[in-house]
Amino acid sequence: MRSYDGRADGPDAAEVALAAGDVTEGVVRVGGTVRRPAQPQSPAVAAYLDHLEAAGFDGAPRFLGRDGQGRDVLTFVPGDVAGSPPEPWAADAELLASVGRLLRRLHDASEGFLRESGFAAPDGGVWRRQLVPVEVPVPDPEPELVCHLDVTPQNVVVRGGRAAALIDFDLAGPGTRLLDVYNTAMHWAPLGAPEDVYEGWPVHDDWARLERVRILADAYGLDEEAREAMPDLAVSRCASSWHRMKASAEQLGGGWARMWEEGVGDMILRREGWLKEHRQEMLDILLG
Template identity: 40%
Template sequence: MRIGDTVRRPLRPFSLTVQGYLGHLRDAGFTGAPLPLGVDEQGREVLSFVPGQVHRHPLPAEAAGDDVLVDLARLIRALHEASAGWVPPPGAVWGGSPAVQGKLVGRAELVSHRDYATGNVIFRDGRPAALIDFDLARPTTRLYDIANALWYWAPLKWGDPRDRAPALEDADIPHRMAVFADAYGMTARQRAGLTPLAVDMARRYYEDSSASAKLDPVFRKHWEGGGRDVLRRAEAWLREMAPAIAARVVQPG
């Protein structure tokens, strides 16, 4: 809930660890994240309200251009630069799934956001300007973080023609990934690793969601009501597109 220029959210086990990370980002000069403002008298987490607008799937035409990917890639690059070298304090508690992390990603390089869902990217003047909702932040790799951003924004999740936003119906997704890769400044090694990681990630998101649907009745409704089919189609589409994606992404543009 918003109060003035602050946001109040339920305090979770990881909230104070995330606030420590947000404090580091502020000190490092990164301005694209909420400021950590502690805990209020009712025990809620307090963050600064980040002005702007979010777009959700299906992305409207104004959020579907290559220029948006360029700004998002630069924003994530700046986040990575600000995050690198920060060592979480002993006793740090993170959200998200450590299993996904360990199996998919290997040894962590830095703490990062890891959840670039469309509702977590704040636009100003039509361009991505800031990130919110660091609930899934934890130690990870730059490449996993990039793959997650592309999942929502290439988008890989909605690559199958049946799931495309109308504004992206004719979009060339491998091209969009190459635009992101160039704007981020991905290394040859990251480019080579992206497609295999994305395929594994799609598989893992399916398995994780399937497991969550067994535990959480609200999520189960969403999963059985079409969420499962979207992830099935996404994985099949991605496997089919993998060579085309690799051909566009592996060579810098």
Template identity: 40%
Template sequence: MHRSTEETPLTGGNVSAGVVRAGDTVRRPTGPWTPAVHALLTHLHAVGYHAAPRPLGIDERGREVLTFAPGATLWPDRMGLLDPADRLAHLARLIRDYHDAVADFTPPPDADWRPIIPVENPDIIAHHDLAPWNLVVDEPTDTWTIIDWDGAGPGTRLWDLAYAARGFVQLTANPAYRHPDRLAAARLRTFVDAYRLDEPDRRALVPLLTTRTRAMHDFLRDQAALGAEPWATHWRTGHGDAWRSDAAYVEERTALWTAALLD
């Protein structure tokens, strides 16, 4: 049991309602998925993967308690931290290390995950939202922490990697964040090389870049039709249009990505 101290609302993640900092901890609302997520995070720390919060139990108000990650998220104002190729490669290795660390994780028999988009033939417990708004970087200590694990659940390495590439490599139609095509292709190669993806999976990743991006548009569209929050608000504020434009951008450059990854 953890008693609360003075609390400060946190807004770093994509869905942050009810998330607060209390001392060196974060307090978040729980759900049916919380025991499984805590088991996952406990496993990661037990095998030496520390780029994720550590679960500390439940407080007197029924909220989960996690270690606080100092720093700030990359999105939207600190994307330049990934401009150097070595920093982008460092992040790709961090994701690969997570996928390797979770490979021998055995979920609790009653695990109740909540990934927002089901994935066929899962091979790992994936994060499902590896994105700039869920990466906290503390520049003075060069500590990188992936946050917002509530959406973790059965998935695949490539599903996670395709989504991460869209956000971190910045495969986007948005001119404020888009790199010139040749640079975008080179950054994708850097990212995939650092992840150590083999040739068959590189071939599989290229079309998945489009599929994964379009899946987010379709998910938001369907959830908005149901009035489900926070997705309906995201749809009303233009997130769906952004995902659709990005899917078109990625698909139009399929040959470029293929050449970059396989030549």
């Protein structure tokens, strides 16, 4: 892991705390950089960010190295980021469409990265999912590329009302285009039982939230085959997500255990029931 030389700190090297994520604390800004605690998957994420930079993708931070405290150093990406729960402005339909376009650009830039190695993490490293061994009811789809897998409103930097960049690549790893699109829709529609819609979110109607899935799919350019597969993928991912969240809570503790204690497992089961109930509606909207 290369060392950071301080070139992006700027004249003011004071540390400013940034909002903590669900499981990552201790993230600070120093001048033009962000410092994050190093994690087992950090070398793999660094290699992925290096690939995106070489591919000319401008919608992600650059990895600069490790500082003297052993923290990962990334470029700071200016712009607005939705809070938790996301503010009403994040429900804008044009913003959602721009998220779809940004995700497509990310996937196109990711093509070819580690394909010859079967998407194994470089230099003997690990991806986040490999940290928690768990058997899931439905096998993961055969990976097509390395992707983000956590495009939440909190992980999209917005400028001028449009998605400009993705941040927090900790959960990045092998996946499929459709899986990443669905996971993004799950957070941005959002998909789930009405009682689990974000507090203050201006889009509550079931049909309107499903329409947001179509907006995302259209902007991404999702083909008909993928649209037909999305409703069943959505349902099958719920059981896998439940088992993975439970295993993460038990094996990793910390924020994962807190989320489990706060009822994320029950929320996933409610989402599964809602998706089953609205499966045909989702399909009709996606293909309409």
